[in-house]
Amino acid sequence: MSMRAAARLAGVSQGAPAHHFKDRNGLLAAIAAQAFRDMVSLRMTRLDSVDANDGPARLRAVILGYVEFAQAHPARFHLMFSPQIVRRDQYPDLLQASGASFQLLRNAVALILPGARVGTLSEEELAFAVWAATHGLATLTVQGRKLPISATQRPTSSQLSEIVVQFCLAALRGPAAPD
Structure with missing residues (x-):
């Protein structure tokens, strides 16, 4: 994408984007920041339909909203994490928007954790691990990768999402108490 192409698509003069975004990098950062805000909005809409005290349902909503956004907007999703x-640190709007997305996940993770931390990982580290699993799933499904779980079936992206959700819930809950 060039500044000229952006101006043409927006129906403004060729100099207008440079006035607002300085350069192509600034324009891309602004687009990525808006994408993060849109993803947070979608995830918040999912959370609105879930009981505020139901930790597993809230984590599921946040994870599935992330994957849903990636599948609905693959180019924007790619740009959000693109080199x-x-x-990136020179764009406060992008840092704030991406930070808000991570905080949404961190809040959902905090509802699942038992009274004490799981093992030696902090809440933030656990949230990062859940994000890594979620982001990996979103990236794989956006790229259309078919991941065979067994020799006889190829799970849908919804089934794969549920596997990741269940894995994250089990990991966050920690070892089961002995009977």
Whole structure:
């Protein structure tokens, strides 16, 4: 994408994007920041239909909303994490928007954790692990990868999502208490 192409698509003068975004990198950072805000909005809509005290349902809603956004907007999803945007730390709007997305996940993770931390990992580290599993799933499903779980079936993206949700819930709950 060029600044000229962006101006043409927006129906403005060729100099208008440069006035608002300085350069192509600034424009891409603004697009990525809006994508993060849109993803948070979608996930919040999912959370609105879930009991505020139902930790597993809230984590499921946040994870599935992430995957749903990625599948619905693959180009935007790719841009959000793309190395095309250099010097990300120079774009406070992008940092805030991506931070809000992570905080949403972290809040859902916190509802699942038992009174004490699981093992030696902090809440933030556990949230990162859940994000890594969620992001990996979203990336694989967006790329259309068919992952055989067994020799006889190829699970749908919904089935794969449920596997990841169940895995994350089990990991966050920690070892089962002996009977």
